[in-house]
Amino acid sequence: MNLEPSDEQRAAQRLAEDFVAREVAPYAAEWDRAESVDRSLVRRLGETGFLGLTLPEEYGGSGGDHLTYCMVLEELGRGDSAVRGIVSVTLGLVAKTVADRGDEEQKRRWLPGLASGELLGCFALTEPGTGSDAGNLTTRAVRRGGGGGDGGEYVVDGTKTFITNGTWADVILLFARTGGEPGHRGVTAFLVPADTPGISRRTLHGKLGLRGQATAEIAFEGVRVPASARLGPEGKGFSVAMAALAKGRMSVAAGCVGIARAALDAAVRYAGEREQFGGVIARHQLVQELLTDIAVDTDAARLLTWRVADLVDRGRPFATESSKAKLFASEAAVRAAGNALQVFGGYGYIDEYPVAKLLRDARVMTLYEGTSQIQKLVIGRALTGVSAF
Structure with a gap:
């Protein structure tokens, strides 16, 4: 590389x-x-x-x-x-x-x-009762008419939540249960126009971070979806979701590097301007330690993320490396924003300065597209060859 x-x-x-x-x-x-x-x-x-x-x-x-x-x-x-x-x-x-x-x-x-x-577009996987346990989702798509192939239609009922772009999206990449098989084997993916009758959407307000995103709850009530909207074979939707999330975790990791960089830039600038004890606080060794920790975390997270991108571009397996990058970068972003806030002191706690928003935005990165704990299970399973689920 x-x-x-x-x-x-x-x-x-x-x-x-x-x-x-x-x-x-x-x-x-x-x-x-x-x-x-x-x-x-x-x-x-x-x-x-x-x-x-x-x-x-x-x-x-x-x-x-x-x-x-x-x-x-x-x-x-x-x-x-x-x-x-x-x-x-x-x-x-x-x-x-x-x-x-x-x-x-x-x-x-x-x-x-x-x-x-x-x-x-939006990615409708998460449900109120199935976050990390995505394989046991309960939204159902019941086949009506047409036999096999692309004939007939599905009728969808269920609710999705925490869906980014949910109230803005024109197309919903929807995951629903189509078969009686337990777990992931009965899940199918669909591309559903968001204006299809029976779909209602509600914006979720009051989030800790990522407030500018249109995060939504989406309800499906008797939504008729043609079989031609199915993305891939029936019953293979879970693999579609996992493949998408493997690449998506690379995206989250890259964004976390950006948060850490923003925290470093803000903290270095402030430390060079803020005067205490007869000089700028950038002179103080413990402040320098905080800045150093942010800088090292940022570089390490970037290199882990770039490794994933390199593997994807060369057509090599990358899912485990993507989990490692997402795990480290998301936790690093939280540490970086926390350290930057410490440099700012009390001023970091008000939104006149940028670090409070950085910390709020960073915190959710350890939760969505697979929590830090789920990433550890994925990595552990890859290391041991033993299923974690």
Whole structure:
């Protein structure tokens, strides 16, 4: 693995850095207080090419490799994790899954709009009673007519929760139980237009962090879905979800590197300005220790994330490495934001300064797309060959 990014990768990173400085950073605190990112930002993300990264150009994508993708996601995470999450879900979880698993008609229908920002996607896996235990979801899709193949339709009933982009999405990547088999064997994936009759959506307010994201509860009541909307074979949806999450954890890790970088930048700047005991606090060794810990965590998290991107681009297995990157980077982001707050002292505890938001945003990274404990189970299972579930 060459650790020196190419000129093209650096150019994409600079483009993202400029975009964040112009379109994101000046408004991040305002969006956090309002609990909503400016919806028009999605189209601008598409126009810049960020929503089409790694997608085939024949379907409206902007191409590029996964290291470029991670570098861009790091910059977005540095500016506002809520914006990074919008991209991670609609591109990383939904559009990439359609590109990998969809048939030609599904690719033509959904990918151009998702890549341009005209459409937005959400990933509807989590349920009120099944978070980490995703294999035992209870939303049901009952087959009606058509026999086998693509004929007939499914009728969906159930509820999903904590769905990023849920109230904004135009297409829902839905996971529902279609068979009587227990656990993951009865789960099927579908691409469902969000305006299908019987779907109702409610925004969840009062979150600790990532307030700018449109996080939702989605209810399905007698929703009729044609069999042609099925993504992959019936009963194979759990593998679709796990493959998407393996790449999604790379996205989360990249965003966590961005949080840690933002914490380091803010803490170094403040330490060079704040005077106590006759000089700036950057002179004090214990403050330097806090800054050093953030810097080391940031670099280590970035290298773990880049290793995943390299494996993906070379077509090598990457799921365990993705769990390692997500585990370390998410916990590192929490440590980095906490250390930065310590540098700021009491001023870090108010939202006039950026570190309180960084800490709130970082905390959820250890929870979604698989908690830290789930990542440890995944890694332990890979090390021992013994199932953790």
